[in-house]
Amino acid sequence: xxxxxxxxxxxxxxxxxxxxxxxxxxxxxxxxxxxxxxxxxxxxxxxxxxxxxxxxxxxxxxxxxxxxxxxxxxxxxxxxxxxxxxxxxxxxxxxxxxxxxxxxxxxxxxxxxxxxxxxxxxxxxxxxxxxxxxxxxx
Numbered sequence: 308x309x310x311x312x313x314x315x316x317x318x319x320x321x322x323x324x325x326x327x328x329x330x331x332x333x334x335x336x337x338x339x340x341x342x343x344x345x346x347x348x349x350x351x352x353x354x355x356x357x358x359x360x361x362x363x364x365x366x367x368x369x370x371x372x373x374x375x376x377x378x379x380x381x382x383x384x385x386x387x388x389x390x391x392x393x394x395x396x397x398x399x400x401x402x403x404x405x406x407x408x409x410x411x412x413x414x415x416x417x418x419x420x421x422x423x424x425x426x427x428x429x430x431x432x433x434x435x436x437x438x439x440x441x442x443x444x445x
Contacts, residue, residue, distance in 0.1 A: 363406040364394075370408055374430050384436045386419035 313333040317326045334341065371377050381401045382389040390396040393403070393414065401414040401423065410427030420439030425432060 359403040360405055361403065364403060364412070367406045367408055367410070367412065373410070373427055375432075378432075381414050381423060381425060382434065383416040383419065383421055383423055384434060385421040385438045386416060388416050388418045 313330040315328040315330075316324055317328065319325045329341075368377065379392040379394050380390065381393045383401075388400045390398075390400050393399075393401045400417055402417060404413040404415055404422070406412045412425045412427070414423040414425065415421070416423060422437045422439075424435040424437075426435065
């Protein structure tokens with residue numbers, strides 16, 4: 308079997324490489340060496356989840372000096388997920404990624420994976436959303 312017959316590239320509808328299939332023969336020949344490599348790649352893509360930086364959020368709240376009342380609402384303009392209070396929502400639709408004293412709070416939407424930046428300015432709040440790309444990158 309020629310080397311090119313051991314690999315079958317798969318492309319998405321837009322022509323982007325999505326995956327590569329290995330032949331059973333190739334896998335069996337190299338499984339003892341390939342399996343640990345594949346497993347380490349999977350672990351690298353899905354690292355152990357770090358705790359939310361709740362101390363950063365509390366510091367942000369302690370120094371609240373904006374012209375409008377505090378609110379813990381978060382919304383994803385990518386998929387429509389929304390909660391009036393991400394800190395108390397039992398469904399936990401959003402995960403805090405960072406919070407800065409200057410007013411920037413960054414969340415991850417658990418429904419679609421988008422990154423949500425909630426920017427607190429002196430007189431208003433603005434949201435920016437970056438969707439999760441199909442290949443899992445932001």
